[in-house]
Amino acid sequence: MRLSRVVLKSFVWGVGVLVTCSVAGYAADCRDLVVGGEFKKAVKECTTEIDSGKLSSGPLADRYAWRAFAYKGLGETRRAIADFDKAVVIDPKSEMSYVGRGEVYETGKDYPRARADFSKALEINPRNGAALAHRGNISYVEKKYDLALEDLGRAIEADPKSAGVYSFRGRTYAAINQQERALDDYTKALELNPKEILSLLGRGLIEKKLRHYEEAFADYNRLAEIAPGFWPAYQGRADIYAALKKYDTAIEDLTRAIRIDPTQVLLYSQRGWMYVLDEKPDEALNDFTKAIELRPGSARLYLARAASLKEIGRYDSAAEDLKKSLELKPGELPATMLLARVESLRKNSAEACRWLKASYEKGGLRDPYIVIGEKDFDNIRSSECYKEFMKQ
Numbered sequence: 001m002r003l004s005r006v007v008l009k010s011f012v013w014g015v016g017v018l019v020t021c022s023v024a025g026y027a028a029d030c031r032d033l034v035v036g037g038e039f040k041k042a043v044k045e046c047t048t049e050i051d052s053g054k055l056s057s058g059p060l061a062d063r064y065a066w067r068a069f070a071y072k073g074l075g076e077t078r079r080a081i082a083d084f085d086k087a088v089v090i091d092p093k094s095e096m097s098y099v100g101r102g103e104v105y106e107t108g109k110d111y112p113r114a115r116a117d118f119s120k121a122l123e124i125n126p127r128n129g130a131a132l133a134h135r136g137n138i139s140y141v142e143k144k145y146d147l148a149l150e151d152l153g154r155a156i157e158a159d160p161k162s163a164g165v166y167s168f169r170g171r172t173y174a175a176i177n178q179q180e181r182a183l184d185d186y187t188k189a190l191e192l193n194p195k196e197i198l199s200l201l202g203r204g205l206i207e208k209k210l211r212h213y214e215e216a217f218a219d220y221n222r223l224a225e226i227a228p229g230f231w232p233a234y235q236g237r238a239d240i241y242a243a244l245k246k247y248d249t250a251i252e253d254l255t256r257a258i259r260i261d262p263t264q265v266l267l268y269s270q271r272g273w274m275y276v277l278d279e280k281p282d283e284a285l286n287d288f289t290k291a292i293e294l295r296p297g298s299a300r301l302y303l304a305r306a307a308s309l310k311e312i313g314r315y316d317s318a319a320e321d322l323k324k325s326l327e328l329k330p331g332e333l334p335a336t337m338l339l340a341r342v343e344s345l346r347k348n349s350a351e352a353c354r355w356l357k358a359s360y361e362k363g364g365l366r367d368p369y370i371v372i373g374e375k376d377f378d379n380i381r382s383s384e385c386y387k388e389f390m391k392q
Contacts, residue, residue, distance in 0.1 A: 031062075034069045042070035061091035069100055080104050095121040099130050111138050129159040133168060140172050148172045163193035170202055179206050195226050204236050213240050231257035235267060238274070247278035265295045272304060281311040299329035306338060315346045331362055341376040352377070353385035360392065 030049055033042035046067035049055065055063065068083035084101035087094050102117030115138050121131040136151030152169040159165065170185030186203035189196045204219035217240060223233035234257040241250035254271040257264070272287035288305035295301060302325035309318035322339040326332060340355035356371065371377055371390070380386045 030066045034066050034073070037073065039070040039073040043067055043074070046070065057090050061087045061094050061097065064090065065094060065097045065100060068097070072100065072104055077104050077108065093124050095124045095128055095131070098124070099128065099134070102131070102134060106134060106138060111142065114138055127154075127158040129155045129162060129165070132158060133162070133165050136165075136172075137168055140168070140175065143175075145172055145176050161192055163189040163196045163199065166192065167196055167199040167202065170199065174202060174206060179210065182206055197223065197227055197230065200226075201232055201236065208236065208240055208243075211243075213244065216240055229260055231260040231264065231267070234260075235270065238270065242270075242274060242277070245277075247274045250274045251278065263294065265291045265298070265301075268294070269301060269304065272308070276304075276308060276311070281308045284308040285312070297328060299325040299332060299335070302328070303332070303335045303338065306335075306342070310338070310342055310345070315342050318342045319346065331358075333359060333362055336362070341374065344377045344380045347379045349380040349383035349385055352380050353383070353389050356386075356389055360389075 030042060030046040033039075033045055046063050050060065050063045050067070064083045064087040068080045068087065071077075071080035071083060081101060081104055084097050084104070087097035088101070091097070098117045098121035102114045102121070105111070105114035105117060115135060118131040118135040118138075121128050122135070125131075132151045132155035136148045136155060139145070139148035139151060149169065149172055152165055152172065155162070155165045156169065166185045166189035170182045170189065173179070173182035173185060183203060183206055186199040186206070189199040190203070193199075200219045200223040204216045204223065207213075207216035207219065217237065220233050220237040220240070223230060224237070227233065234253040238250040238253040238257070241247070241253065251271055251274045254267055254274065258267045258271070261267070268287045268291040272284045272291065275281070275284035275287060285305060285308040288301060288308055292298070292301045292305060302321045306318040306321035306325065309315075309321060319339065319342050322335050322342060325335040326339070329335070336355055337359045340352050340359060343352035343355060346352075377386070
C-alpha cells in the first residue's frame with residue numbers, strides 16, 4: 001500500500017533526523033525508499049544492509065529504525081516494534097526510534113507505552129517536535145487538556161511552520177470551549193497549508209456552532225473540493241442545511257456521504273431524522289433500521305425508530321422498540337414518555353398510566369398541561385388510573 005504525501009508526512013513527521021541522521025558510511029537508499037512510500041522495496045534494501053555485517057552500531061540502529069518505519073507503512077506492527085526494539089538496544093539515544101515506536105503504540109491505543117516512548121525521545125532532545133505533538137495528542141485523547149496545550153505549544157515553538165500542530169492545538173481549544181483561540185489556530189494552520197483537511201473540518205464545525213453559516217459553508221465546500229471522498233465534508237454541510245430547514249438538500253448530502261462510507265451509523269441516524277422532519281416516516285424507518293443493524297446496542301436508535309413507527313401507526317412495533325431502548329438504558333425519560341403515549345394509542349390504560357407515573361417520579365413530567373394538551377392521551381382520559389394520576 002502506497003501512502004499519500006499527506007499521510008506520509010504525518011507518518012514520519014517531525015522526526016528531526018529524516019535528513020540529518022546520516023553518519024559516516026550511511027547510504028540514503030533505505031531511508032529514501034521509506035520516505036518515498038516504497039515500503040516493500042525499503043524492507044528488502046534495509047535487510048540487505050543489515051545482513052551485510054559491514055555496519056557499525058550507529059548506522060545499524062538507523063537501518064533497523066527505517067525498516068521498522070517500512071513495516072509500519074505496510075501495517076506489520078509486530079515486526080515494526082521488533083525492529084524499533086533492536087534499534088534502541090543498539091543505540092539507546094536514537095530519538096527517531098522512540099518516536100517511531102511511540103507512533104505504533106499510539107495507533108494501537110496503547111497510550112501508556114506511547115507516552116513513555118515520546119517522553120524518552122524528549123529526554124534525549126527536548127525540542128523534538130514530533131514527540132511533543134504526539135504526546136500532546138495523547139493528552140487530548142485522555143482529556144488532559146492542560147497537558148495537551150503545554151506540549152502542543154512547545155511543539156509549535158520547535159516547529160512554527162507545522163500546520164498539523166496548529167490543527168491539533170485548535171482541536172484542543174475547541175474541546176475546552178475556547179472557540180476564538182481554536183479558530184485562530186485552525187486559520188493559522190490553513191495559512192501554512194491551505195489543504196489541511198482537519199483544520200477545514202474543525203473550523204467549519206466551530207463556524208457552524210456559532211451560526212456563521214456562510215463561513216462554515218465555505219470551509220465544507222473547500223473540503224469537498226480537495227477531498228471529495230471525505231464523508232465528514234458532506235455530513236457537516238448537511239448539518240447546516242438542517243439548521244436552515246432545507247431538509248431535502250441535507251438528505252442529498254447525507255446520501256453522498258453514505259455512498260462514500262455505508263458503515264457509518266451516524267449518517268443513517270442523521271438522515272433518518274431529516275426524513276422525520278421532512279415528514280417521510282417510511283424512509284426514516286428504513287434508515288433507523290439500518291443504523292440499528294450496524295449498532296444494535298444503541299438505546300437512542302431504538303427510540304428514534306420507535307418515533308418513526310409511531311408516526312405511521314405501527315404502535316405495537318413502536319412499543320417493542322421503546323421497551324428495548326429502556327432495557328438498554330433504564331429510566332431514560334424521552335423513551336419513558338414516548339412509551340406512555342404509545343400505550344395510550346394502543347388503548348392500554350394501565351401501561352400508559354404506569355409509564356406516565358414513571359416519567360413524573362423521575363422528574364421529567366412536572367406540567368400537567370403536557371398531558372392535558374396531548375391528543376395521544378385521549379384514549380385513556382376516562383380511565384380510573386388516569387384520573388388518579390392527574391390528582392397528583
